[in-house]
Amino acid sequence: MKKLIVLVSFLAAVFILVQCEKDPFVSQIEESNSEATPYYLKVPQGFPDYFLKQENALTEEGVALGKKLFFDPLLSKNRDVSCASCHLQSSSFSDPRQRSIGTNGTSTSFHSMPIFNLAWMNEFFWDGRAKSREEQALQPLNNPLEMDLGWNEAVERLSSDPEYPSLFKAAFGTSIIDSNLAAQAMVQYEMTLVSADTKFDAWLRGEASFTLEEEMGRIIYNSERGDCFHCHGSVLATDNSFHNNGLDSDADLKPGLFNVTQDEADLGKFKTPTLRNLAFTAPYMHDGRFQTIEEVVDFYSDSVQNNSNVDVLMKKATTGGLGLNKTEKEALIAFILTMTDSSFIRNPLLVP
Numbered sequence: 436m437k438k439l440i441v442l443v444s445f446l447a448a449v450f451i452l453v454q455c456e457k458d459p460f461v462s463q464i465e466e467s468n469s470e471a472t473p474y475y476l477k478v479p480q481g482f483p484d485y486f487l488k489q490e491n492a493l494t495e496e497g498v499a500l501g502k503k504l505f506f507d508p509l510l511s512k513n514r515d516v517s518c519a520s521c522h523l524q525s526s527s528f529s530d531p532r533q534r535s536i537g538t539n540g541t542s543t544s545f546h547s548m549p550i551f552n553l554a555w556m557n558e559f560f561w562d563g564r565a566k567s568r569e570e571q572a573l574q575p576l577n578n579p580l581e582m583d584l585g586w587n588e589a590v591e592r593l594s595s596d597p598e599y600p601s602l603f604k605a606a607f608g609t610s611i612i613d614s615n616l617a618a619q620a621m622v623q624y625e626m627t628l629v630s631a632d633t634k635f636d637a638w639l640r641g642e643a644s645f646t647l648e649e650e651m652g653r654i655i656y657n658s659e660r661g662d663c664f665h666c667h668g669s670v671l672a673t674d675n676s677f678h679n680n681g682l683d684s685d686a687d688l689k690p691g692l693f694n695v696t697q698d699e700a701d702l703g704k705f706k707t708p709t710l711r712n713l714a715f716t717a718p719y720m721h722d723g724r725f726q727t728i729e730e731v732v733d734f735y736s737d738s739v740q741n742n743s744n745v746d747v748l749m750k751k752a753t754t755g756g757l758g759l760n761k762t763e764k765e766a767l768i769a770f771i772l773t774m775t776d777s778s779f780i781r782n783p784l785l786v787p
């Protein structure tokens with residue numbers, strides 16, 4: 436057995452050496468992570484396995500560094516806006532304002548998105564323009580509507596800070612700070628924002644039962660009557676895909692996914708948001724046009740726009756929507772609110 440372990444370690448060492456020659460970036464992480472303490476992210480019962488690039492394995496030190504960066508206004512031009520300014524824990528890491536305000540005092544183009552369960556997503560932003568969590572995390576500093584600092588300046592600020600170099604050293608084995616390591620640390624922190632402590636999850640485990648109203652809502656949600664499950668299905672309450680859900684008529688279609696694909700059939704398609712934690716994430720939709728869940732349900736029931744790109748799953752688009760009665764609407768909302776995780780927005784471990 437010992438011999439086998441020696442052999443396996445030897446082969447692993449050879450493999451790492453070969454990797455080092457090919458890709459200095461990966462080798463740096465492989466070597467450096469050896470000192471850091473692995474952070475084990477627990478997959479909630481019933482959730483699928485998550486996707487994580489191997490070279491950004493979570494460590495206690497990496498997560499702690501990412502958390503500090505996420506909450507640090509040092510990363511914005513005027514030292515006044517951090518990631519957390521627009522992604523507030525009390526709002527399930529979204530923003531109660533319809534538009535967030537960046538370091539230049541200007542408004543963002545869209546409503547801020549909630550940040551949780553990112554471990555089970557592969558495309559980011561309303562239009563899906565970031566294809567990895569790391570790519571996403573690099574963007575706010577370059578965005579003039581958000582932090583507008585640029586990474587050269589950010590790296591300078593971090594490098595001359597009394598604390599950061601040793602924190603990078605602890606997390607990645609190097610105090611030579613760069614944008615990729617900073618983004619990786621922020622992603623490590625984001626990965627720990629897992630929200631699954633709801634009545635709905637307890638019900639899935641057979642540990643809670645729904646009221647008659649919630650059960651009626653569950654059936655509407657998961658049947659052709661409401662059809663929500665087609666896009667907001669699975670334990671994640673989203674298909675993580677892009678759809679046009681009929682918010683606007685042809686004349687008012689915003690680009691959405693078209694920004695990425697340049698395909699006219701993608702005009703007005705946006706990333707399907709999860710319906711978990713809606714109690715905390717108002718206002719709703721990419722532009723935050725609806726203030727309440729009631730308004731959202733009224734929209735799906737009574738005012739869906741039958742534009743050229745409206746999704747085939749919005750089957751009642753030609754008649755303005757599902758035509759739910761008052762009892763059905765209330766039941767649907769009661770069910771959706773079983774996906775509320777109050778412990779998540781109060782968890783002291785998620786803030787510095």
Ligand code: HEC
Pocket residue numbers: 505516517518519520521522535536537538543544545546547548549550553556558559560561562571572575576580581582621706
């Ligand atoms: C000024 C406000 C603001 C700041 C600062 C900000 N964000 Fe955002 N964030 C937004 C808005 C608005 C969106 C949606 C923008 C879009 O889709 O174009 C968003 C989207 C995201 C998403 C995509 C979530 C998803 O489900 O696709 C992630 C992740 C994210 N932000 C993380 C961060 C991180 C990390 C930082 C700090 C480096 C940060 N944000 C700073 C406002 C902000």
Ligand code: HEC
Pocket residue numbers: 656661662663664665666667677678679680682704705706707708709710713716718719720721722728731732735746748749767
């Ligand atoms: C064809 C796919 C599809 C179907 C079916 C669907 N939705 Fe959506 N839903 C979306 C998309 C896409 C968005 C984001 C649209 C946007 O912002 O432009 C969205 C947004 C929402 C939002 C806003 C969430 C937020 O964080 O802003 C709520 C609430 C919602 N849907 C509830 C429902 C309910 C309830 C049903 C069933 C009655 C339903 N949806 C059916 C695709 C769908």
